[in-house]
Amino acid sequence: MSANVRDVICSHIKKSIEIKSKILNDPKISDQIATLAENCLCSLKAGGKIIFSGNGGSFADAQHLSAEFTSRFLFDRNPMPSLVLGANNSTITAIANDYGYEHVFERELIGIAKIGDIFIPFSTSGNSPNILSAVIAAKKMGISTIAFSGATGGKLKQLCETVCIPSDITAHIQESHIMLGHILCDLVESQFFKT
Numbered sequence: 001m002s003a004n005v006r007d008v009i010c011s012h013i014k015k016s017i018e019i020k021s022k023i024l025n026d027p028k029i030s031d032q033i034a035t036l037a038e039n040c041l042c043s044l045k046a047g048g049k050i051i052f053s054g055n056g057g058s059f060a061d062a063q064h065l066s067a068e069f070t071s072r073f074l075f076d077r078n079p080m081p082s083l084v085l086g087a088n089n090s091t092i093t094a095i096a097n098d099y100g101y102e103h104v105f106e107r108e109l110i111g112i113a114k115i116g117d118i119f120i121p122f123s124t125s126g127n128s129p130n131i132l133s134a135v136i137a138a139k140k141m142g143i144s145t146i147a148f149s150g151a152t153g154g155k156l157k158q159l160c161e162t163v164c165i166p167s168d169i170t171a172h173i174q175e176s177h178i179m180l181g182h183i184l185c186d187l188v189e190s191q192f193f194k195t
Contacts, residue, residue, distance in 0.1 A: 006141035016175055022166040023176060032163050033180055036120070043118045043144070044192055049081035051113060051143075053105045053134060054122035059086055062122050065181040073185040077193045083110060084136065088104050105134035113138065117194050119145040124173040126154020126162065135159045148177045 023029050040050055050069055054063035060078075062084045069082035085105045086092055095104045105121075113119065119138045123131040126149035135156065138145045145160040150173045153162040165176040 008028070012171075015169070016172055017127070017168045019165065019172050019176055020179065023180075026166070029163055029180070032146065032155075032161065033183055034117075036163075037184055039144055039146070040184070040188045041119050041191050043116055044080055045186070046116050048114070048116035048118065049083065051083055051085065051109065051117055051119045052122070053085040053119075055128055055130065057170070057176070058086075058122035058124060058177070059084070061174060061178050061181065062120075063067050063087065063192075064178065065185065068182070068185040069188070073189045075193075077189065080188070080192060083112070093163070102129035102133050103175055105130045106137045109137055109143075110136050110141070113141060113143050117143055119143050120148070121145070121156070122148045123154065123156055124150045124177075125154035125171045126150060126152060132156065132159065149173075166183060 043050065050066070052066045053059070054062040066082040066084040069080040071079065084148045085108045089106055092104050095107050099107060109119065119134070121131045121135060123176070126147070131147075132155055133146065135145055136159065139159065147160055147162045148165070149156050149162050150170075151163055151168050153164045156162050156163065163180065165173045167173050
């Protein structure tokens with residue numbers, strides 16, 4: 001391996017560690033995750049569900065975390081109800097064709113969400129039109145929403161509680177989103193199935 005390649009690898013790892021160190025030392029983010037975990041617990045105990053959404057890599061993260069809830073995270077247990085918006089290709093293409101892509105999550109959310117559910121959208125920029133439309137719909141429906149975004153939070157931060165990762169690099173934001181998502185899964189799973 002050339003020194004240049006090794007430098008690129010080390011640079012990426014160091015930057016990721018630097019961002020995670022900032023998160024570690026930011027009590028607001030810890031408080032936000034703790035509050036979100038408590039809200040998820042209350043929702044699940046009352047018969048609610050956890051709804052995730054995102055685009056591209058953020059969709060993959062949303063799908064990943066939803067799977068942790070419905071399958072298992074750290075130990076065998078009953079499933080916790082969760083789903084990700086956008087997993088049905090027919091639904092997405094129908095809504096995008098008939099109403100426009102900015103409405104794909106909004107219309108699906110309106111169709112399946114109910115009071116007591118928790119909505120967790122991911123947008124690294126905080127400005128994805130289809131995420132913003134879904135958050136606005138969730139607010140109108142009275143659905144508790146906390147979003148995950150990048151450094152500024154974008155327009156999302158004006159609409160709902162937003163966990164802002166201290167970075168403007170998409171890859172590092174997403175790495176941090178999945179880390180915090182795993183912490184959320186751990187907190188909810190361990191408390192929901194506490195003996």
